[in-house]
Amino acid sequence: xxxxxxxxxxxxxxxxxxxxxxxxxxxxxxxxxxxxxxxxxxxxxxxxxxxxxxxxxxxxxxxxxxxxxxxxxxxxxxxxxxxxxxxxxxxxxxxxxxxxxxxxxxxxxxxxxxxxxxxxxxxxxxxxxxxxxxxxxxxxxxxxx
Amino acid sequence: xxxxxxxxxxxxxxxxxxxxxxxxxxxxxxxxxxxxxxxxxxxxxxxxxxxxxxxxxxxxxxxxxxxxxxxxxxxxxxxxxxxxxxxxxxxxxxxxxxxxxxxxxxxxxxxxxxxxxxxxxxxxxxxxxxxxxxxxxxxxxxxxx
DNA sequence: AGTACGAATTAGAATAATTCTAAGAAGCCA
DNA sequence: TGGCTTCTTAGAATTATTCTAATTCGTACT
Numbered sequence: 001x002x003x004x005x006x007x008x009x010x011x012x013x014x015x016x017x018x019x020x021x022x023x024x025x026x027x028x029x030x031x032x033x034x035x036x037x038x039x040x041x042x043x044x045x046x047x048x049x050x051x052x053x054x055x056x057x058x059x060x061x062x063x064x065x066x067x068x069x070x071x072x073x074x075x076x077x078x079x080x081x082x083x084x085x086x087x088x089x090x091x092x093x094x095x096x097x098x099x100x101x102x103x104x105x106x107x108x109x110x111x112x113x114x115x116x117x118x119x120x121x122x123x124x125x126x127x128x129x130x131x132x133x134x135x136x137x138x139x140x141x142x143x144x145x
Numbered sequence: 146x147x148x149x150x151x152x153x154x155x156x157x158x159x160x161x162x163x164x165x166x167x168x169x170x171x172x173x174x175x176x177x178x179x180x181x182x183x184x185x186x187x188x189x190x191x192x193x194x195x196x197x198x199x200x201x202x203x204x205x206x207x208x209x210x211x212x213x214x215x216x217x218x219x220x221x222x223x224x225x226x227x228x229x230x231x232x233x234x235x236x237x238x239x240x241x242x243x244x245x246x247x248x249x250x251x252x253x254x255x256x257x258x259x260x261x262x263x264x265x266x267x268x269x270x271x272x273x274x275x276x277x278x279x280x281x282x283x284x285x286x287x288x289x290x
Numbered sequence: 291a292g293t294a295c296g297a298a299t300t301a302g303a304a305t306a307a308t309t310c311t312a313a314g315a316a317g318c319c320a
Numbered sequence: 321t322g323g324c325t326t327c328t329t330a331g332a333a334t335t336a337t338t339c340t341a342a343t344t345c346g347t348a349c350t
Contacts (some may be wrong), residue, residue, distance in 0.1 A: 006246035020346075022298065043335080056300050061337070078275070080220070080228045080308080082336060095269050104269070112264055116276065119257055123286035124240050124249070126278040130223070131261065133271040165317075167327065186307080201329050206308070225337080227307060 007034055013070045017132050028063040032073060032087040036096075038103045040082040076103075078132045093131035097142075102138065151178055158215045170199050173208040177218060178230040183239075183248045185227040221248075223277045238276035242287075249282065 001140070010029050011021040031047040034037070040049070043116040045060045064085055065071040074086045077086055078096055086094075091113060108131070155174050156166040176192040177184070184192070190205045209230055212218040219231045223241055229248070231239075236258060238251040253276070261274055 020297070038290055039321085054300090058301075059299055060339085062299075075225070077222050077225055080222055083225045093264065095265070095271070098272075106264055106266070106269070108264055112261065115260055116257065119238065119253055120240070120278065121251070121286075123283040124251070124278065124280065125283070126240070126280035127243075128279045130275075130277045130279070132275045132277075133265065133269065134273045134275075134315070135269065135271035138268040138270070141266075165326070167316090169328070203309085203330075204328055207328075225342090 006030060010072065013072055014066075017070050019066060019070070023052065023053055024059050025063045025066060026056070028060060029067060029087070032067075032085060036087065036105075038076060038084040038086050040084055042082065044085065078103075093133060095133040095135070095137065097137045098134055099136055100142065102137070102142070104141070105126065106133070151175060155217065158217055159211075162215050164211060169200055169204050170198070170208045170211060172200070173205060174212060174217065174232070177212075177230060181232065181250075183221060183229040183231050185229055187227065189230065195277070212249070216227055223248075237277060240278040240282065242282045244281055245287065247282070247287070249277075249286070251278070 003047045007021065007026055007030060010026060014021050014025065027048050028044060033046070036095070041057070041061055041064055044064065045055075045057050048055055048060060064073065064075075066073050068085075072087070072091070074088070076084045076086050076094065078094065086105070088105050091110065092116060093108055095104040095106050096102075097104070113129060116131070117126060120126060151174060152166065152171055155171060159166050162286065172193050173189060176189060176196070179190070182245065186202070186206055186209055189209065190200075190202050193205060200206055200211075209218065213220050213230075216234070217232070219233070221229045221231050223239065231250070233250050236253045236255065238253055240249040240251050241247075242249070258274060261276070262271060265271060
């Protein structure tokens with residue numbers, strides 16, 4: 001009963017890779033799901049500490065790496081600076097607001113991915129595509145969050 | 146007569162931003178154009194030193210930053226690790242070969258950019274898009290370079 | 291229940307990439 | 321030439337991440 005609602009899915013995915021569902025991994029995954037911005041490892045560390053004060057930063061890095069390996073979380077790098085983590089697994093692009101520094105997920109219709117893939121000359125076999133927009137989001141959008 | 150063929154364009158662009166065309170900036174820009182892979186600042190530093198042994202790493206960082214500001218060079222970050230620099234100004238995507246670590250430029254027909262922009266909900270105003278593929282390039286492609 | 295063994299966590303040291311600082315050199319123009 | 325600003329430089333500082341080696345945990349056997 002102390003399990004978070006995501007614990008089962010997490011346990012399953014980890015088991016698929018021969019890994020254990022530890023309390024640290026659960027709490028790291030939970031904080032990512034709770035606030036779906038795109039936190040850095042440090043920010044995750046700060047949030048996790050309030051629930052589990054004894055956790056170490058190294059463990060947060062380890063857990064995030066593990067979650068990325070299991071395809072439960074995406075690591076995102078669009079500018080120089082710390083890696084950010086994103087628990088949204090559906091195909092989506094990112095919109096980076098240059099004024100506020102905030103990052104939004106933009107859902108992608110499957111058709112667009114196919115279209116984008118047509119630009120690849122023969123000989124290039126892509127397993128994934130990443131699309132990142134930069135620009136300005138209106139105040140309306142900013143408040144929605 | 147000691148000018149590189151790109152010196153004029155460089156001087157012009159810098160002047161537009163109220164900046165000077167220094168020997169350091171010229172040589173940094175030149176090495177980027179000479180070998181159109183996607184070098185890190187350290188790699189640029191190594192190449193530049195053979196032409197200008199007294200240049201410092203800090204200056205290479207400064208010059209690269211300046212060139213990016215003037216839109217003569219693009220800074221690229223697709224994975225955790227050092228920023229890479231790319232003198233290709235035409236709209237293009239990147240293909241990152243996961244086996245070799247090599248990065249290829251993929252030319253983009255203008256139409257595709259418009260199509261991609263249609264995925265943005267209202268309220269998002271993009272000034273640029275970045276598209277990055279990950280996957281495998283065939284041996285044929287690898288040799289072409 | 292006890293123990294053996296691999297997996298996971300931890301603190302702190304180490305490394306890598308980048309930025310900062312303060313001093314000096316170079317270019318420009320009155 | 322003198323004075324102002326821009327640029328470069330070396331080295332220190334900072335930031336993000338990874339590594340190391342020592343513990344702890346979990347599971348599975350007895």
